[in-house]
Amino acid sequence: MSHTILHIDSSPMGARSVSKKLTQQVVSKLTEKYPDTHVVYHDLSTEILPHLNGEILGSFFTPKENHTPAQAEAIRVSDQLTDELLAADVIVIGAPMWNFNIPSSLKAWIDHISRMGRTFKYTETGPQGLVASDKKVIVVSSRGGIYTEGPAQAFDHQESYLKAIFGFLGISDVSFVRAEGVSMGEESVAKALKAAESHLAEVLLTA
Ligand SMILES: Cc1cc2nc3c(=O)[nH]c(=O)nc-3n(C[C@H](O)[C@H](O)[C@H](O)COP(=O)(O)O)c2cc1C
Numbered sequence: 431m432s433h434t435i436l437h438i439d440s441s442p443m444g445a446r447s448v449s450k451k452l453t454q455q456v457v458s459k460l461t462e463k464y465p466d467t468h469v470v471y472h473d474l475s476t477e478i479l480p481h482l483n484g485e486i487l488g489s490f491f492t493p494k495e496n497h498t499p500a501q502a503e504a505i506r507v508s509d510q511l512t513d514e515l516l517a518a519d520v521i522v523i524g525a526p527m528w529n530f531n532i533p534s535s536l537k538a539w540i541d542h543i544s545r546m547g548r549t550f551k552y553t554e555t556g557p558q559g560l561v562a563s564d565k566k567v568i569v570v571s572s573r574g575g576i577y578t579e580g581p582a583q584a585f586d587h588q589e590s591y592l593k594a595i596f597g598f599l600g601i602s603d604v605s606f607v608r609a610e611g612v613s614m615g616e617e618s619v620a621k622a623l624k625a626a627e628s629h630l631a632e633v634l635l636t637a
Pocket of ligand 1: 441442443446447448449450525526527528529530531572573574576612613
């Protein structure tokens, strides 16, 4: 059965990026496991998505048949990104921690795929995710410090945010391949990469 992976990177660090190296490994292991795999890729550090402006928001909240030519143009990117999300079986995301959160390039992508009526809706009993719940998200999380224990735990608005937003859209299966402490010296980097390797092996068991 054909398998579609949506692979999103957001680090601009090129060959030095920890998250990029790890997302590549995740995708290549998944491709080994499912040979008939189609990969859709975006590097958000070079493919700069527009922030949601008045035109784009206007296009979201106006029925398609009433779109002005400018609105029809403005919604194109968001429609394509949302179609890609809805068509994917697995979504692999490279998410460095930046200022305790995700890079704004990745946030811009999330703003484009969080679409009322397409990926979520509000009901009388509260919000409901519209993305098929059998999808799997694998987040590669790279961060300079340590947030899984110790005093900085409350500063993690990166992994907690990603889990929350994908849950909101209907995907509860969000797992993390984590390399943390990569700015804390060589020993810490080695430990981080070893931990990420074991998270990767674990994630692949159920992917
Ligand atoms: C702009 C910027 C902001 C950062 N902010 C944080 C931070 O708030 N907390 C942290 O632990 N590390 C922070 N770091 C370190 C990165 O999370 C770390 O270098 C990580 O490896 C980046 O992922 P990458 O190697 O894939 O680019 C920051 C790095 C940059 C470039």
